[in-house]
Amino acid sequence: AQKVTQAQTEISVVEKEDVTLDCVYETRDTTYYLFWYKQPPSGELVFLIRRNSFDEQNEISGRYSWNFQKSTSSFNFTITASQVVDSAVYFCALILTGANNLFFGTGTRLTVIP
Amino acid sequence: SQTIHQWPATLVQPVGSPLSLECTVEGTSNPNLYWYRQAAGRGLQLLFYSVGIGQISSEVPQNLSASRPQDRQFILSSKKLLLSDSGFYLCAWSGRAAIYFGEGSWLTVV
Numbered sequence: 189a190q191k192v193t194q195a196q197t198e199i200s201v202v203e204k205e206d207v208t209l210d211c212v213y214e215t216r217d218t219t220y221y222l223f224w225y226k227q228p229p230s231g232e233l234v235f236l237i238r239r240n241s242f243d244e245q246n247e248i249s250g251r252y253s254w255n256f257q258k259s260t261s262s263f264n265f266t267i268t269a270s271q272v273v274d275s276a277v278y279f280c281a282l283i284l285t286g287a288n289n290l291f292f293g294t295g296t297r298l299t300v301i302p
Numbered sequence: 303s304q305t306i307h308q309w310p311a312t313l314v315q316p317v318g319s320p321l322s323l324e325c326t327v328e329g330t331s332n333p334n335l336y337w338y339r340q341a342a343g344r345g346l347q348l349l350f351y352s353v354g355i356g357q358i359s360s361e362v363p364q365n366l367s368a369s370r371p372q373d374r375q376f377i378l379s380s381k382k383l384l385l386s387d388s389g390f391y392l393c394a395w396s397g398r399a400a401i402y403f404g405e406g407s408w409l410t411v412v
Contacts, residue, residue, distance in 0.1 A: 192345075222399060231390060233346075233403035279345065283401075288334060288353075288402050289361065292345040 190215045192282050194293035201270050202301050209265040209296045211280030219285040222256065222263045227277040227295070239263065239286075270300045304329035308393040308404035315411055321366075321380040323407050325393030328374065335376040337368055338403075341389045349391075352376060373387035383411045 191214040213222065224236040237247065238249045239256050247254050251268045267274055277295045304349045308325040315321060327333050348361045350368035358368050365384050369377045376393055388411045393404040 217394075223366045225403075231406040231408070233392060233394075233406075235400045238400050241402060288336070288359070288396075289348050290336075294345040 190217075190284065190291045191284055192222075192280050192291050192293035194278075194280055194296050194297045196298045198295070198299070200299045200301060203272060204269050206266060206268050207270055207298065209267075209278050209280075209298065211263045211265065211293060213261050213263065213280070213282045215282060215284065217284050221283050221285065222246050222265075223279075223281040223283070223290070224254065225279045225281065227279060229273075229276070233279070236265075267298075272296060272300050272302050275300045304395070304397065304402070305333055306393060306402060306404040308391075308407055310407060311405060312408040313410070315383050315409065316333060317385055318382045321378070321383055321387070321409070323378040323393075323409075324325055324381045325376045325378075325404055327376075327395045330374070330397070331397070332373060335370065336394040336396070336401065337376065337378045338392045340392065340406075346392065350378070368379055368411055385411050386412050 193212045196210055220241045222239045226234045226236055231297045237254055244256050244258055253266045255264045277297045280293045281290045283290045305328045319368045335352045338346045339349050340346045350358055350360055352358050355370055355373055366380050388409055391407045394401050
């Protein structure tokens with residue numbers, strides 16, 4: 189069975205601090221995709237990134253970066269120089285290749301204090 | 303570009319009343335479509351998915367049903383709502399890069 193764990197329920201940081209959101213996943217399959225989504229107070233889920241299981245290369249997009257390590261089954265998300273607009277709930281998710289069910293973690297609520 | 307819309311955005315329904323949430327996708331054809339539910343303070347749970355017109359797969363047995371009368375239309379229904387049906391419902395479609403979500407519908411059953 190697949191499982192995604194986001195152990196951090198809530199995190200608060202002061203604006204301009206860096207913050208890392210942890211994601212650990214479990215699957216016996218060798219081919220899968222990992223995702224991060226942002227859910228602002230409006231409720232809509234905003235797609236941030238997809239990473240496939242064969243690509244462990246880290247990725248940076250502006251202030252966002254992602255660290256994928258298959259050895260520890262982790263896909264962590266770092267926000268550099270956080271801003272108030274980063275305040276949201278962030279979800280990590282996993283889907284097996286060819287499957288239809290996106291397994292979500294329970295989310296991490298990030299609050300950036302001005 | 304592709305867009306997804308769902309409505310209504312919010313609704314308050316009494317226990318035992320029917321429900322109909324609609325979702326449409328534009329800018330793509332034959333997408334996989336999904337209904338997810340997010341209970342308060344919890345992650346998202348897949349309710350239904352569809353790979354084509356009239357093809358519905360249910361992931362969780364419950365008080366809800368789904369239909370896909372047209373290629374880009376997905377409907378979530380209930381004949382009689384329960385209090386436990388309250389939550390945030392999200393429609394989604396599967397693109398090449400990711401699964402993309404609609405704006406969501408807040409349902410409160412009273």
